[in-house]
Amino acid sequence: MSAEPTRVRGRRPPQGDPVVDRAFALLAAFDAGHRSLTLGELSRRSGIPTSSTLRLAGRLMAWGALERGADGRFTIGLRLWEVASLAPRGQGLKQVALPFMGDLEEVTRQHVLLAVREGTEALLVERLSAHQAMDVLYRVGGRLPLHSTGVGLVLLAFAESSFQESVLVQPLTHMPENTPVSPAALRRTLAEIRRDGLATFRRRAPQPLVSVAAPIFAADERVVAALSVVVPQEHAEPRLLGPAVRTAARAISRGLGARRAIGAPPA
Template sequence: MPISARQSRSAPDRLLSVLGAFDLEHPALCLTDISRRAGLSLSTAHRLVAALTEWGALERDDSGLYHVGLRLWELAALAPRGLALRQIALPYLEDLYEATHENVQLAVQDGPEVVYIEWLSGRSAVGVHIRVGARWPLHATGVGLALLAHSDADSQEAYCGGPLTSFTPYTVTDPARLRRMLADVRRTGVAVSSRQVTDDALSVAAPVRGPGGAVVAAVSVVVPQADAEVPVLVPAVRLAARAPAPAPRRPPGARSSSSAV
């Protein structure tokens, strides 16, 4: 990044860029790597890292590498769509797990992505590329389809008209087919995603509604595609989705999902 561009960035932007340097592939970084990934000079990175470490947002281990600190976890636990929703839904997720002994997931929508806020791993279940905090495009997962199908009509159309990333030969990347799938989700109340992320897994998902009826999350079970019995899984997933979720919190002016087509 040119020096002039670095200098023009605001202080909050530089601070956030340091935190943004960490991700799933880079959970531990040295100061030089933070500087490079954040696009900051070494001296600026050193100053910001020191401040974040003192506050508790970062932690430094004995080898000199930095990690995300517990102070950030404490703040994240306050998110209404995070820990609070997870605590309410967990008994229902555990019931779904006991009924299937397969991977059970709870997720919320964040823009064009689904974010997983809980995951119960099956004892001998199919492998999934999921962890708490993981993000995936909405169209490629069962929970994502359940959430997208109940977002407002403009958001659905914008998403269908955008690039649809493919992960396997079975990932739905045709906008017309995706629109038909979303219509089926609204009609049936469940979403079925088969081999879209890995070619051996199938997920059945259902929307979780808040007190006013708006969809605030989605729950799913992921099973081996070859052995999937969708009609058997649907009632169990629907029952788990009846968790009494808290009402969604939207910023002023945000549109309700009740206008979904």
């Protein structure tokens, strides 16, 4: 096994990534399908040699970013959750939104989602679900496609035009149906969402559902999040759900200091 590259204080090692990048690579090895990893799995998924993985994992465990069970497998530590809970884009938004999300969940007895845009995807920052709610594909902390979910379409519709164009030129498909998305049809959909302040998205698989979503504005009049309800198609009444979702989104917007009415044109 080759020796670790010699470090020079205050400088990047002559070969390989900085320690912080390798630590991030270890954390990125975990995902929804890999919540628990052996040392070997952690090494392979991060691309870091086993000896370095063990040493870095030890440092991360000492800080609380990783934990190791009696079976020797590594998992994400609670310290990361503590730090992540301080993120202002999620925490302040959730504090304002949760009472109104609770009202929607009580009425629909299904799922209520709150998402923000993160890069080229939507990030689910909160979800309230009734006990009898249908199965859904996305979890809190998970990422949703912008072009193929209710909250994603809202965030895409109110994004800057240059960002929209960068998405529209990509080959897009609805998943898990694996059906292609027409750029022209998507442009029309985005224009309707901007006009109406409301998105209605239907998915056929793995279970037919309807998502109705509305934008949430901040004090600077930017759309900072999207709120939606997700219900089984057979129980969906978008004409009734739309006003309820829009009213809740408007109330959250006011709580964030926004003055603009949902769906109204900018002054």
